[in-house]
Amino acid sequence: MPNLTYTAQGHFTNNRKMNLTICIPSEPTTGAYVVQLYNLSKKTKNGNINAVFCFFSDGTDHPIEHDKFDYRLNFDLDAIKNYDYAIDFDANAAEALFLFFHEKQFDEKDLEKYFTDLEKLYDRIKRDGNQSEDGFLKPSFGPRKIGTSLVIKMKGN
Incomplete structure (x- = not known):
């Protein structure tokens, strides 16, 4: 069974x-x-990709291994920050790519790298399903893990 830690x-x-x-x-406390x-979210030659990037830190240098979907994250899409080159999130689209990035620290270069590779990530998820993996390489400050998931639009909404 694949490791789904960090997926949504x-x-x-x-x-x-x-x-x-x-x-x-x-969350323990x-x-x-x-x-x-x-x-x-990004406009591509094959259409638009809705995407939400979530930087997450638990303050440790250790990756998490977990097998249950225990952490709840509910938010208003209009309250999140926009990456400079992102397009508007389309609430009428059928799905959204969700990137859950665990690291002790992160910076704008992480956003830039994932934005650049959004099509590859989206194609891989469509082909292979939700997955967890090591984050893109760079000198690491911590666990540097990412979960990539497709999140669907609720039917009738």
Whole structure:
């Protein structure tokens, strides 16, 4: 069975709400996890890709291994930050690519790299399904793991 740590299950709505559970432990205490959300949606030659990048840190240098979708992440898409080159998130689209990035620190170069490779990530998910893997290589400050998942639009919304 593949390791699904850092992958997501859930949906989004026409009201621009995203409701997810992530395959990591529930937050042990309020404020223990740092979460920063970015719209990374992109126009490509094959159409638009809805994408949300979530930087996550639990303050440790260790990756998480987990087998249950225990962490709830619900947010309003209009409240997240926009990456400079992102297009608007389309709440009428059928799906969105969700990138859950675990690292002790991150910077704009991480956003740039994942934005650049969004089509490759999307094609791989369509072909192979949700997956967890090591983040793109660079000198690491911590665990540097990423879960990539397709999140669907809730039917009737």
